[in-house]
Amino acid sequence: MTAVRCIDLCRTYYQGDQAIKALDHVNLEIQESGFVCLSAPSGGGKTTLLNAIGGLDRPDSGEIWVAGRRIDNLSKGQLAKLRLHQIGFVFQAYNLIPVLSARENVEFVMQIQGVPADKRADQANAILDEVGLKGLEDRRPADMSGGQQQRVAVARAIVSRPALVLADEPTANLDSHSADGLMELFVELNQHHGTTFVIATHDQRVMAYAKRLIRMLDGRIVDDIDQQAA
């Protein structure tokens, strides 16, 4: 079944009088349990595409379908609900809530979802354990390293078992050891839980983990490689 489908997607930004085509008639289909890397140089459109798929940004034209539902015409509230229940985000710059501890950050999404407190705590502790942060649950982001913060962000993205995880340069601020650990975690989740991953990156090591590699340039898909077949 199709997890994500983009049809003729266009998005143009303006810098003064200059128009920049961030997405230029993009057509894309990603199957469930896919593990896809979007690769492009800076300004190539990968983050814009990721944001559009996640309902964080609206395309100028075209259609976006997530889990069989068209989302480009949804309201802000409907998009928020979609993100809350079906999509997990991992951002480049950790993006944790600084006043909350690691556990509270992980619980945050579940709390908005209305998950009872005891279940929330159990799930948060289990997932923090899974990402290797046992014993650091009560630390606040400021007291954690970059790698640890990114793991918290990953834990938060996957704790409620979303069908789709969108990760934007998840290893950009990590050392190679932490980056490998994170990617192995993604692979494990993909294989054991069937979570679909779409990862925007220009890190060759990350691309090596992907089943499918999509290269973009100037807002267009220029290459789509099935790495498993290769």
Next chain:
Amino acid sequence: MRQLQILAILAWRNLWRNHRRTLIMISAVTIGVWAMIFMTALMRGMVNEMLRDGIQVLPGHVQIHHPDYRDDPSINNLIPGTEDELESIFGGQEFEAWAGRVRVPAVITSERESRGITLLGIDPIAEAPISFVFDDIVEGRFLKDGADSGVVIGRKMVDKLDTRLGKRVVLMSQDPENEIADRGFRVVGIFDSDPDSHEETFVFAGKETIQKMLGVEDRVTEVVFLGQDIRNVEALLKKVSGLTDSSLDVEPWYELDTYLGAMVKMMDGFVLVWVIVIFLALSFGLVNTLVMAVFERIREIGLMLALGMPPVNIVGQVIVESLALLTIGLALGNALAWLAVVTLEDGIDISAVAQGMEMMGASSVLYPVLHMTDVITANIVVLVLGFLASLSPAWRASRYQPVEAITKV
């Protein structure tokens, strides 16, 4: 409920991210609330004193007069009917107190000076619950009964007339035939009053003695009634009107002393205006604090929106933050105001400006009076207006586009 919990946690922790700013804002709210409540308590106290003084010296709660008396308060405008007839009408009724008086303009003369005064011929037993002067005798005694041949004058009048306790003075007024009626009286008592102006205005003598002097047998110029609640005299007014000949004037205190009546009425409106004005000054600081707090957290707000927090929850978070700030300020401000009122319950001497106050009929000692309605009004105004003031930054925060907010540096 669960969402409210996370909003409360976020709001509370965000408040203490910038301790100094939060403490300054809490201090401002505390001082503002204290000022609202304490200044209102002072004003209430001042008006209460004015009421007490005004009502006890002059009108009671309701009075009956001859219809021409207020234009010409002379002995010619007596209330028709003898005192026995008045007793038969009002004596069997339930009033807190009532009394007939002879009240006329007169002149008091010592061997050295003369002064124009208001002469009150009273029955001290019937007047006891109504008039102020019984508790304020500083020398000598008050009148024993309506037939007492002595006179009670104010301390200032003693100075003006250059007389003293035990000396004789002459009271002079007009009788119903417009002839001079006068008589010598011994000063048997000297009273002190607050405000001082009463000491120069009123002279008290026995009612029967004055009736004899003026040749009006047992007739009076006014009948005064005291009810239970000065702010609610309508029932008393209706009752007295029902018992009184319709040709006579029956008037409540606020018509007899229109200044005092207007003052009390104005006070209720003034409290609200006062509270709102202080809050408006506060609201600039509050909105500024919230706007800054929101501005500093654009990325976080974008993140929360990106993670699926509904925009309405972002509004909720900013409002909860504002309400937490206000609630702490309110609690401290209320406590401080209560403490100030309790500490100063024996009165604040403002005699340095008492001359000005007396012109308004107020006392030179202010007794702050805490009305629960004023406290509730101040608290409600702060919470409601605080809520409204926080809507703008809250709405602004909820309108951020997640993708733009999250990339803000």
